[in-house]
Structures are given as structure tokens and as C-alpha cells.
Amino acid sequence: MTEPVAYSTVWHVVSIAIVFLLGLFFCVLIGRKIGIGFRFSVFLYLYHSFWCLVYFWYAGMHGSDAFAYYNQGLLGIDRIWFGSHAIVIVVSFLTSVFSLSYLGVFLFFNFLGAVGYLFFYSSLRCASIGSKKWVNYLIFSVLLLPSVSFWSSALGKDAISFLAVNLALWSALDFSRRMSLMYLAILLMLVVRPHMAGLLVMSLSVALFFDSRAGTLRKVFLGAVFTLGAVFLVPFALDYAGVKGGANIDSVMDFIDKRQSITKGESSVDISSMSFPVKLLSYAFRPMIFEATSVFGLAASFDNLILMFLFIYGICLGFWRKLNPEYGNIIFIVFYLFGAWAVLALTTTNLGIALRQKWMFSPFLIYLCLSYINQRQLGRLK
Template sequence: MALVSSAWHVISAILVFFAGMLLITWAGRQFGTGSRRSLALYAWHTLFCLVYCWYVLTYGGDAIGYYRTASGGARDFHVGTYGVVYLTRLLIEGLGVSLLGAFLVYNLFGSLGLLAFDASLRVVTRDKSRTLRRLATLIVFLPSVSFWSAGIGKDALSFLATGLALWAALDLQRRIPLIAIAIAIMLLVRPHMAGMLIMGVSLALLLHPGTSLARRVLLGSVALAVAAALVPFGLEYAGVSSPDTEALMSYVEGRQGQNMQGGGAVDISSMSLPMQLFTYLFRPLPFEAHSIFALAAAVDNMILLYLFVMGGRAMLRHPGRRYQENRLFLWSYALIAWLMLGMTTANLGIALRQKWMFTPILILLLLSALGTVRQQVRPTSPPLTPVMQIYQRYGIHPGQQRREP
């Protein structure tokens, strides 16, 4: 399949790219990010978009299947896989984009998610040491963060939803509309993850101590009502027939035996739960890498493992530290997502893509626990001379003119 096949395909791809620059610059201002940094993040993410294009054209991938299916004819709207197909179909019919143009549109979604992720990390590290701020920047520029969210597929939209949810969690009471947008985007591509987001928001609004009783009841009731409607829908989409224990266990056992083909397959059915969670988040390790892509992922995983160890240690040493972000919401969503995905994903290749639906949240939680807030040093007045001490004692101001009686 060709990236472009007409002059309009080339023009539309260029227009999408430059429109993305304008949108990224505007969004950067909303996130408090300078234009230079915003455009640097966009350029970095676009670089991986081009690499992703080359990869799927060379080795194949879901992105090609999405585009071919969308080019084949109209599809009824539905969430999940066909949500991506439906959106891609709208791009083809409405803008006449080629495969490259569609890639650049999804790249814009992922770039906005990266921008929100970067802005959130800068907020929680702005009063920390320069080393921690540099570590936050290093994490944002990890290849795994940008690669999977740079192409046609669910990952670009789910990463955008995660980034918006992360930014909203820094001031959850005032950014409820933003978290609603994040849930709607996640619902389009992964309804079961949207249900987890809703459960996290419900717990945060109901148990947050700074919320008035009336506001807690109102917001909590709305969140619980939405959760009651969407969580069963998400479970049904994931393949769980009913929300009872037996059905959930049957679903987990069935998922542990799927996707066992390919070099990334691992047998998680015989692992303990802690080992399943470790495998999902931190493997492949460097000695398990069998290709240049696996090696890059392994290096990223080692950085995440270091952050996890050091951040966990810092939280244990300072359990009473106060934080700006709504950690109840973030921990609720991240742990539920990690638990469910870690127990049901038996392929490291799939895990490398899907873990970025909650890993940015874990990164912020751990990074914000590291280091100490720098104290603002107030300027001190120079010591008074003996003459000035006398003036001060008798209330005399040297510059004041003496009045005649």
C-alpha cells in the first residue's frame, strides 16, 4: 500500500501537519507550555509517526488493516475496533486523506496526549531539583511513549485520554469537564478502560475530604450513575458475560491463553500475581531483547523500574506528604487497570502498547514523591551600622526633612 497516490494526498498531508502545529501551539498555552517546547514535542512525536509508517509498511500491522477496512465502505458506528475504523472512514471521506494523512491525524492525537503528559510532570516537579526535572523530561522523550501513539489505532486516542485525565487530576474539582472528555475518548476505543476511569473518579469525588457534602453527593451520584451504566457495558465489550466472580475468573483464565503466538508470548497462567504484574509492566528486560525494538523497550523498562523502586521508597519514607494532584483518583484507576491488564495479557508486544493507558499515571505518582520542595530563599537586609541603629531607636529617618517650628 502506498503512502500517497495523488497530488491532493501530498497537499492534505502537509495541511494536516501544519494545522497540527497551530493546534499544538494553542494547546501548549492552555497547558502552560511554551511554544518552543510544544513544537519540539510535536516534532519528536511526528518523527516516530514516520518510523511507524515505515514499520507497518515493511512488517505489517493493525494500522494497515484499519485503513483498508475504512477505505472499503461505510461502517455503522460502534466502539472499540470499529470506532477507529469509523473515525478513519470520516477522515478519508471528509478530508480525502491518504494513509500518510491519516497517520498524521492520529499522530496529532498522540502529540496532544504527550503534551498533557509533559505539562503534568512539569507541574509536579517545578519546585524540585534540576535532576528530577531532567528525569521527567527524559521520561517524556522515551521512545516507547511516542512510538505506539503515533499511528492509526486505538493507542493514539487512549493515550490522549490518559494525558487529559492526568492533567485533570491536578485540579479535579475544577476540571470535571476535562475528565468527562477523557472518558468519552476512552469510551470510543476501549470501553472497559473508560469504566475503570469512571470508577476512579467516583471514588475520588465521594471520598475527597475537601469537597462539601452537597457537592460530594451531587457529583458522586452522577459519577455512580454513569458507572452503573458504562461499567457493565465495558465488561460486556471485554467479553465478560456477567459481573459475578465465576464469570470474571473464567474471563481471566480464557484471556491468559490468548495471543500466545509470536516472539512476545509468555505463559502467565503459571505465574503468581506479583510476577504477572512485574511481567506486564517491566518486561522485556535487557537480556530478553531479541531485536533492536525490543532492546529499546528494555532500556525504557529499566528506567521505569528505577523510578518505581526509588519512588516507592520515597513514599514509604514520607507517608504524610501532601500532594497537589488527586492521588485517590490516580491510584484507583492505575491499580485497577494494572491488575486487570496484568492478569489477562499474555503477550509482551501487546503489553508494550497497552500499558501506556495507565503507566503515565504511575510515573507521575512516583515522580511527585521523589525529592523535596525547594525552599524560597528570602533576601535578608544587611546589618545596621551603629549610626542607623541610633536612628532606628529614636524613630529618625535619614531622608526626612526637618520641619521648622
């Protein structure tokens, strides 16, 4: 497929500048609303945008789904509103209404990912209140991991799913005041990855049911609403994902086998034959440094080394111990984290794909580990 031209008219150049500056303006505005200072909001946006340009260059050198999204968007509106089709619809709107160029559309999706990046940082700050300096340095090193910004800065589903995941995480820290953001997170995830939206709704239903701080009437009402939503959403998500014959065990296992065969690839490590625990660990923390075969593989392996350190440290502190309520709704966080981790590890066996898809649960894992580290530092682990 022929690579789209980054820009070809004066308006393309002007619109690129407009999209970039508007993105900066709204990121600063949103950052202020969620407690991030002006300078750091600017830094995070510029850093995220840097990786957007790196991805833009990488796509031009090695090819990318972004080409197909943009070219399909130029052809007109798609009739299906979910998954890849939703991205085509957004691209079609941006190119037909605002005449944005390929790079301009890239920067729009970069803005969406950058907003998710801001919410991710704000959540990690909440996990480190009162912590020692080294914990704050650890958070900063996590923010600078290339894969955090690389995948979420490009034209595609990952920018929107990353935004949705971090909105959900930030909302889970205080459901009483941020439930509207959870609704937005579910809607955004439903548009690009319906099966993960179903998991968000299921996690929310479980969290509300076991929330000891909620009144009985409110618990029953909200639990019924979200359970009913899950009843309708999960079958739709399964059907969209390709599970035929309903949600029985045979159809789900057939789907897993089909997905494993589709996502196998010669260029990446295949985990389909591994045991379930090894699949989980491989999905989240491989490739390792000694498995890297390129500069980008080396960067990914370095990211995985930091994530593994956080995970092992969290295990050593004891995931079974209770976190204080100030760290948010842990039931929701744990249920979604391990649910998403298991689903993705079972259905995606190619670690090349896993490198970007694991960021649909990694923010939850990082937040949970940092919460245990911070609570231990403050001497409050029960």
C-alpha cells in the same frame, strides 16, 4: 494484506502537508493554554511526529493493524461505534470527506497522540515544581523514551487512549477547574476501550466520595451521578469485552482465562503462569535488556529500565506516605493506576501486547513516582 499506498495524487501530498501543519498549529495553541512554551511545544510535536514516521516505516516492513483500519475505512462506515470499529469510522470519515491518504490519516492520529504527549509533559511539570535540576533532567529523559511516542503516534486505538489517559491525569491535578476535561477523557476512552472508561468512572466515583475538600451536598450529588454512571457503564464494558453472564466472579474468571489463551504468543514472554505480583512487575517492566532480541526490543528494554528506576525509587521513598494536596487528587490517581495495572496484567499475558497497552496506566505511575521524588527533594514527605 496489501500495504496501502502512502500517497498517490497531488492532493494527497498537499493534504499531508496541511494535516502536519495544522497539527503543529493546534499543538502550539494547546501548549500555550497549558503552560508550555512555543519552542518546546514545537519540539515535542516534531519529536512525536518523528516516531510517527518510524512507526509508518515499521508497519510497512513488518505489518500492522493500521493496514486493516485503513482498508476497512475505505470500504465505508461501520455500524458499531466502539473499539476497533470506532477507528474504522474515523478513517472512513477522513478518507471520504477530506480524501486523506494513508500517510495523511497516520498524521491525524499522530496529532491526537501529540496532544496527549503535551498534557503528559504538563502533568510531569506539575510534579516537579521547585525541584532540583536532576529531576527536570529525569523528566526530559522520560519524555524522550521511544515507547512514549512510538505507540501513540500511529493509526489505531493507542493514540486516542493515550490522549484520554493524559487528559484524565491532567484533570486529576485540579478537578475544581478541569472536570470538563475528565468528561472528555471518559468519552474518548469509552469510544476505543469501554472497559477502561468504566474504570475511569469508578475511580472518579471513589475519589469524589473520599474528597475531604468537597462539600457534603456536592460530594453526595456527584458521587451518586458517577456511581450511577458506573452501574450502567461497567456492565456494558464487560459485555463489550466479552464477559458473558454478567459481572459475577465465575464469568469474570472465565473471561480472564479466555483472554490469557488469546494473548499468548510464541514470540513474546508468556506471564500467564506467574504469581500475581510477578505478573504486575513483568507486565510493566519487561522485557529487560538481557531479554532483548532486536533493536526495537532493546529500545523497549531501555525504556523499562528507566521506568523501573522510577518505581524502585518511589518504593524506597514510601508509597504509603501522604502526598501534599498540591499534587492533585491522589485517591483517583492511585485507584485508577493500580486498577488498570491489575486488570491489564490479568487479561493480557503476551508482553508484545503489553508494551503498548501499559501506556494506559504508565503516565499515572510516572507522575506518582515523580511526585514522591520531588516532595522528598523539597523535604516535605510526611
